[in-house]
Amino acid sequence: MDVVELGIGLECEEEDGASDVVLFTFFMLFIGLFTRHVLAKVPIPYTGLLLVAGIVLGLAGSITETGAREKEERRLEREAEAAANDTSRLIAPEEVEVPEGVGEVVGKEIEYELPKAYEHLGRGMDAWTNISPEVLLLVHLPALIFASGFSMDFHIFKRNFWQILILAGPGVGIGTIMTGAVGKYVFPYGWCWPKALMFGAMLSATDPVAVVALLKEVGASETLGTVIEGESLLNDGTAFVFFLVFRDLIRWTTSCNTGECNGADRIREGLQHLCKCRHPEFELLHEDDRADCEGVPTLEEDPDFKQPFTPVCTFPHRTAGGTFAFFVRMAIGAPLLGSAFGIAASLWINYVYNDLVVEVAITLVTAYLTYYTADDLVGVSGVLATVALGVTMAVMARPRLSPKAHEPMEVFWELMEYFANSTIFIYAGVKIAKKIYEVEVDVDDDAEEAQFIEKADWGLSLLLYLFLQIIRLVTILMMYPFMMLSGYAVDWKDVLVMTWGGLRGAVGLALALIVDLDEERIDPKFRALTIFYMGLIAAYTLLINGTSMGRFLDYLGVTKTKPEKLEVLLHVVKVGAVLCIGRSVVFQCHLCLPVALFFVHCHITI
Template identity: 30%
Template sequence: MDSQDHVHFQMSISGNSTSNVGEQGIGTVILFLSFGVIAACICKLILSQLLKNKVPAPFTVIVLILGLIIGIITAHINQMSNDFLLGEQELNGINPHLIFFIFLPLLIFDSAFNSRFHVIQPQIISAILLAGPGVFICTIIVALCAVYIFPYHWSWIDALMFGSILSATDPVAVVTLLHESGASKSLAALIDLESLLNDGSAFVIFSIFKDIVIKKATTTTSIIVEILKFTMGGPAFGLACGILAVFILNLLNNELEIEIISTFGLAYLIFYLADVELGVSAVLAMVVMGLYMAKHKYCISSRVQLPIASTWRIIIYFINILIFMITGIILAHSLVGTQKHVDAIDFGYSIVLYLALHIARLLAAVILHPFIKWSGVNLSWKEYIVLVWSGLRGSMAVILALMVDSEKVIDEMIRHRVLFHICMIALLTLTINGTSSKFVVRFLGLNHGMCTFIKEKKSYFIIHIIYVKF
């Protein structure tokens, strides 16, 4: 994020001069989110107790649909004096940079820090291939679709910016999908790590093309410098911070509160420094720092490791409810006709785009297969099907689309259509791919990881009982 974006971000969350969110506005947002969290918990109870978890949709998808329903209902109600409706309207107009800085640091760091590094390590090269050349291939194919199939007369730069947004898969949704589908550890680790890394690479590509569109980057030299700064500076800064964090945490001995709070503070601090102060990829910095700390988990005191895992699990569960609820609301307002320049036929183009994304991901997997095999990862054709099917687009893509929509320099027609199609793809992949993932994994006979997952949950509760008792 450049300095101008930073200034806009600061103004939009701190002063009433650029935002109508005053004391009452903040109160209405808290009221709505409180209702949303309670409603999501009630849905979870209904699913687990009454329906015995027979609904195939992951919980995050249920929350998304709940937010979507609430958004559609409130979009047709004009009584703005109601505090509940005011809170929903404020969330619909939320600054995307606010979501970016509040939610992403914890979500990305959690996925990296609480990963099993010994399982992920053999998959690193393959994940880099999928997140590097793979993202570039997907971006090109989506851009081709936007230029030659869509009748919008977009320029290639506009189309490439659009393609880069759709190349970013959602690590939150993917992790949930894999854990609940019973996929093998190695396959789950590859897809999980790929989703983390391709968020970073997709954001780099998106930033470059967005800057070109809004006339901030015009020379080849400046573009190359930006790419190198993002791709090299982010991981280097993350590694340096990871080494420093491990060193500091090693000095602490069974300091429960300090060690737990330090991990949360580090996530926010490093993300901010990387993105705002240094101008490097905060996502890649967070991934590298988290993975380095995961490799050196011994830096966390032995008696703190279980409480810190439990704390992160609860916080991330809460954040997932919030972010998917907000995403559902944004999807609703984008799909029910409040956006200009969107016609009924655009829904059909979104279906075409949905199919094109799977073709792009499949083509990327086929092209990169020899290199993935060379890296030591031998995937069967069945595992490649799961790899292609798990390319969910969610909150990350919606955040990037909202960033485009907030750039008034970009043509209004382009902004509205980009937001519409991104929201449609997020809705389609989360509902179709997300709900059918268990069936696909079981149909292909790849659900042998489910037994391991159940055993690990039982072991976790046994260890927790022993820890509490003694």
């Protein structure tokens, strides 16, 4: 290959943009690493800092894009004016003295260039913001969900299973309905019920990773931590099923799919017919175009007319029975499929001994294959299937692991969870920033974008946060009598901790990103509001609830040792001391007592 061919190849590779995507991916991981290590002392949950970092990064990118767009508009205006007057003359670069490296001279204006690395990051960020929602979920959710399920303490999970199921089943349903009612009657957007309930389902998915870690750190009840984590694990799957059901209803509900011929809707395929028919110069349209507009009133005849929005992917009308069957298939078929994959993988691990790579790889491959098979091939919930897989393998596979594989397996899945959290929270922050920074454009100027996030929406986000705290408390109180019928006892302090620990995180953000990227089936205003509210609620719960949880636990006295546990501990210490003194006398073992006390310290949970 000669030099020319090599140069062409390099140029094509540079324009491809794949390297920019990789660059931005590792830049997000670097931000996550910096946050986890350098900012470890900051009393804010790690994921909350990542979300803030993503918002800052997105704002910086939006400001840069706006500046470049304004500069281009000024250049075009200059050229148009010069062409009209026919008096302009471009000054050659050599005619103007410019310090080396400052910029390029175009006409009479010096245009400063951004650093090349920043341009590559910007292109990578743009590519990430347009990623397919299916790819986004396939990459992130299996790692997040399987890691939680596989690390679950199965003994406590089994003992509290019915409590967890009550919160993650009927509890999520009640929370979805009440949150949907807020979206329907409190918000001023006039959402239809399927949209409002999908919004409620999205906000019902909790992510108490920071809370559970704090409970373990301060020595709180392991039972409480398992109930909170188990509820989060199962309610992610339940909320996802509700989300899919109501998303499916939006597609054929007429009241959910109305649109006007303006703003961002103008570029939507489903409204092109309406836009053409209601054009102010309708009489000047071609005869064939006017013939297609039969039944559609002109702008003068009915200014307020709205035509049902027809999605690009249309679906037949679904009856109530069909919707129920869809829900049952999702809720029952998915756990059965996940359990089957889990049993098969566990049996495979049983025949592997002291091969660390194979044992870890089996869990990784099975997690992603299970999600893909359930979601794409079988048509059931990939989230619920992965939940069932994680719990099944925690029961069957973890005891069968080789002795040297336990710790590396734990580290590997903790690393996978860190990667997924880093990318999805920063990515969500970037998307939120881009929605916030969208500028309002006059519709009459043939604009393709409109302003959807207004000042009032910020106040509504705080109101929504307060409603969500009340809704979670009411939901847990409604489920409390049923929770007392099984499992370990739950007192009023546990109820308050579970209420305040209902953080929103990765799964809710992933669902919001699905809505935001679903340009073919959901109108743009609802998409913008969805990612805006979900992102801010995640930020509020992480920065307020997550940051204050430590003091809240101290105030409730949850971290204090109960008298009965302290009495048992002292009894064990006394018995151990007596036995060790006797053994030291008989066997002259002077290290017996310190060893026994160390054993008690390590294995007794206060």
